[in-house]
Amino acid sequence: MSFSADWLALREPYDLRARNRDVLERAAAAFAGEPAIAVVDLACGTGSTVRALAAHLPARQSWRLVDNDLGLLARAAAADRPPDLRVTSTPVDLARDLEAALDGPLDLVTTSALLDLVSAEWLERFVAEVAARRLPVYAALTYDGRAALSPADPLDQAVVASVNRHQRGDKGFGAALGPTAVAAALSAFARVAYEVVHGSSDWVLGPSDQEMQGEVLAGWAGAARELGDVALPDLMAWITRRRELIAAGASHLRVGHVDVFARPTGRR
Numbered sequence: 001m002s003f004s005a006d007w008l009a010l011r012e013p014y015d016l017r018a019r020n021r022d023v024l025e026r027a028a029a030a031f032a033g034e035p036a037i038a039v040v041d042l043a044c045g046t047g048s049t050v051r052a053l054a055a056h057l058p059a060r061q062s063w064r065l066v067d068n069d070l071g072l073l074a075r076a077a078a079a080d081r082p083p084d085l086r087v088t089s090t091p092v093d094l095a096r097d098l099e100a101a102l103d104g105p106l107d108l109v110t111t112s113a114l115l116d117l118v119s120a121e122w123l124e125r126f127v128a129e130v131a132a133r134r135l136p137v138y139a140a141l142t143y144d145g146r147a148a149l150s151p152a153d154p155l156d157q158a159v160v161a162s163v164n165r166h167q168r169g170d171k172g173f174g175a176a177l178g179p180t181a182v183a184a185a186l187s188a189f190a191r192v193a194y195e196v197v198h199g200s201s202d203w204v205l206g207p208s209d210q211e212m213q214g215e216v217l218a219g220w221a222g223a224a225r226e227l228g229d230v231a232l233p234d235l236m237a238w239i240t241r242r243r244e245l246i247a248a249g250a251s252h253l254r255v256g257h258v259d260v261f262a263r264p265t266g267r268r
């Protein structure tokens with residue numbers, strides 16, 4: 001599955017605003033007082049996690065950015081950064097070569113907007129691999145299936161149900177966890193006796209967020225169309241009504257996400 005740089009640029013400020021403060025602070029507190037930190041960011045896209053986290057971590061940072069999209073990786077590598085921040089970018093297919101991405105000296109694993117794309121098997125493998133290395137994980141912005149549109153439309157529920165079914169399709173890692181990813185991650189980390197904090201990081205979009213709302217809803221209409229759960233004329237009428245509300249500055253949209261920080265405890 002590919003993600004355009006334009007879409008990642010559009011969503012980044014919303015992601016930044018949505019990131020759960022408590023979870024971010026717990027992640028930052030785990031490294032407070034350390035002189036330096038080595039981080040791997042899985043599925044880095046254009047590097048939004050570095051931009052979101054750098055100011056919260058020890059000044060001397062080395063980041064290994066990993067993605068399988070060479071275009072996104074090139075953008076991530078080219079970004080301007082403070083001199084204390086060392087960044088390397090590595091092309092890795094995480095479905096195949098997760099272990100290679102985690103090898104070498106590391107203090108923290110980060111990822112954003114990835115866990116809903118992966119399968120139950122991949123998540124188990126990921127948690128087993130980080131637990132074997134005793135690595136903490138900060139995983140942000142996992143979609144959790146909650147979606148609220150206002151004003152409500154009679155077709156909203158059917159479209160959201162179709163989107164959530166589409167989220168379970170294969171995104172390159174086998175059948176995706178989609179809206180079940182958060183619960184699966186929390187129980188997988190509990191099984192390896194990690195201490196976990198989590199909190200919501202919803203996109204809260206209002207009348208001034210017209211482009212973002214338009215893109216999200218266009219994506220939803222595309223997903224519902226692909227599955228054919230909603231009759232096409234009804235779907236077209238739905239997206240037209242929702243677009244009119246967006247254009248009139250009357251549309252509100254909330255999309256549920258959850259952030260997680262998980263770290264090994266003494267027990268295993």
Ligand SMILES: C[S@@+](CC[C@H](N)C(=O)[O-])C[C@H]1O[C@@H](n2cnc3c(N)ncnc32)[C@H](O)[C@@H]1O
Nearest residue numbers: 043044045048067068069092093094095112113
């Ligand atoms: C929703 S985007 C999130 C990007 C970035 N973490 C962010 O928050 O802006 C998902 C990312 O996963 C990457 N990805 C998808 N499948 C992958 C795979 N098999 N191996 C490595 N990266 C993958 C995509 O290229 C994309 O950059």
